[in-house]
Amino acid sequence: MRKSLLSLVLLGILVLGVVASGCIGGGEGGTTTSSSSPSKTTTSSLSKTTTTTTTQSETPTPEVECGSGNVVIWHAMQPNELEVFQSLAEEYMAMCPDVTITFEQKPDLESALKAAIPTGKGPDLFIWAHDWIGKFADAGMLEPIDEYVTDDILKDFAPMAVDAIQYKGHYYAMPFAAETVAVIYNKKMVSEPPKTFDEMKAIMEKYYDPDNEKYGIAWPINAYFISGIAQAFGGYYFDDKSEQPGLDKPETIEGFQFFFKEIWPYMAPTGDYNTQQSIFLEGRAPMMVNGPWSISDVKKAGIDFSVVPLPPITKDGKEYWPRPYGGVKNIYFAAGIKNKEAAWKFVKWFTTSPDAIKELSLKLGYIPVLKPVLDDPEIQSDPVIYGFGQAVQHASLMPKSSKMDAVWNGVDKAITEILKDPANADIPAILKKYQQQILENMNG
Structure with missing residues (x-):
């Protein structure tokens, strides 16, 4: 994801990695290439009657807010990631039987979103690293959630995660993990x-x-x-x-x-x-x-x-x-969202539930950005999470500016040219060449 992409917990810092294809966004890290046509879709609709191993009661607890109707989430996650997300969604639906969470896979998520959202055919939510927030917000393809995001919620997240969900004075997403290499x-x-x-x-x-x-x-x-x-x-x-x-x-x-x-x-x-x-x-x-x-x-x-x-x-x-x-993994609210209230209630539970975030961390190696999970002894003793958590402390948060597309494209072209003959490539000349191309593309 700009595989991807993180991104960033900086373990106390937070951090988002991002890949991108970002990897960050669910899948390999790095940069993504967009195309003009929507991508192939794989739909996974989670039935409210799905068997689940959760031990939680099907009666909503006071901490769980339940909406109703269908909430559609687009993603480009790897199969192992989707399996864990589906399991957590099943737990939520067991507590909230009037809600159905539907996951739809989009191998070229960016192109699919850009084609669908302006026509009113987009999802309620989509999952990707924080580095898309600038260009999607500038294009009018994100739905602000300022009315839901309160200081009481934000205080439980690492600082970089809070930074990663806002752009030009508005909140457009909720964070659930950080990543870097x-x-x-x-x-x-x-x-x-x-x-x-x-x-x-x-x-x-x-x-x-x-x-x-x-x-x-x-x-x-x-x-x-x-x-x-x-x-x-x-x-x-x-x-x-x-x-x-x-x-x-x-x-x-x-x-x-x-x-x-x-x-x-x-x-x-x-x-x-x-x-x-x-x-x-x-x-x-x-x-x-x-x-x-x-x-x-x-x-x-x-x-x-x-x-x-x-x-x-x-x-x-x-x-x-x-x-x-590095990047922060976000759940974004898409413009034209059809079920905002139910979507918010699910996202709030998913991103603020220590049990849910801990499961993501232990099963997928995600670096948590929720402070109670960062402080969990089991998380701190896990060598994978600890190792990536230390790495995040040295990471650089991927820029949020909508101008980054031109930068990713230019850097990848420079690398491609260097790889033609790495031993003899004139690296200073190549980088200066693509610096100019990036500036030209940024300015129109």
């Missing part, structure tokens, strides 16, 4: 996780054996996934305050040069997400850079693993922490 390592191959980049490079050198299709690290390459290194030395893709891109900044250029000089030589020669992930899942690399959305596949592969932040880089006696983009 981190180092996922195979404990059978790496006995001690790298605490510095030099240690990580030593591990990469040890396992790099391309003749036998083995590599030092698995790392999908697009604007989202390499943002941590690209922005490590103080550079940036885009500044949300000035609304200006920064590809031509010396610090950004330095970050790109570092990635393609110090990391790329130890990788399989492809930036493809699925290929890079498979390399790690098949035991052909000791480490992978990926987000919480990948944890289910890692577990299915039977890998004994743990998670740590991207380690700091020491240069000229100074320590630089990689600053990967």
Whole structure:
């Protein structure tokens, strides 16, 4: 999601990763590509009579507010994510038997929303990382929920999550998780996780054996996934305050040069997400850079693993922490919503229920942004959630500006050009070229 995309809990900070396709938005992280036609739809309507293992009473408790009618939610989640969401929706419907929650899968969610909402055929809600809030609000495709969002509700969320649901003075969504990328390592191959980049490079050198299709690290390459290194030395893709891109900044250029000089030589020669992930899942690399959305596949592969932040880089006696983009996962209210009252009551329960958020965290590795869950001992003792939580503390919240589409597109084009010949690419010239293209596209 701008896979995706996080995003951001910054464990106390919050954080949203975002991928994007954001991964952030439900699925792989990173950036998304939109098309002009609506995408294929898979509908999953949850019947009120669905069997559920919940032990909760079907009679609504005082804490649960129940509406009535159907609430339609569009998403682009992976199957393992959808399974947990459906389970939670079933619990809610068991308590609120007059409500039906319907999930509809949209592989190209952005195009589907842009085609449907203006014609009045959109959903009530949709799920994605916070970085869509600016462009969707500016386009009039979001429904404000200012009348529902009170200080009493906001006080229970990490600060970055509160920032992620508002734009130009209005609230348009509710947050439920944060995400960013981190180092996922195979404990059978790496006995001690790298605490510095030099240690990580030593591990990469040890396992790099391309003749036998083995590599030092698995790392999908697009604007989202390499943002941590690209922005490590103080550079940036885009500044949300000035609304200006920064590809031509010396610090950004330095970050790109570092990635393609110090990391790329130890990788399989492809930036493809699925290929890079498979390399790690098949035991052909000791480490992978990926987000919480990948944890289910890692577990299915039977890998004994743990998670740590991207380690700091020491240069000229100074320590630089990689600053990967992070995102906050939001449930948005779409303009033209048909059942706003029932939708709000479900979303309020889903995002403020410690039990629901804890289940998302433990089953999917989501980093919670709800303070009571962040403080839960079981959550704090979980190595995956703790590892990503630490990573989030070094993350950079993805910009919310509607101008970011031009930036994502420009950065990905620059990366594509560099990948044609990474060893000989004139990285400063390429980044300056696409800086100008981004500016031209932003200005019309």
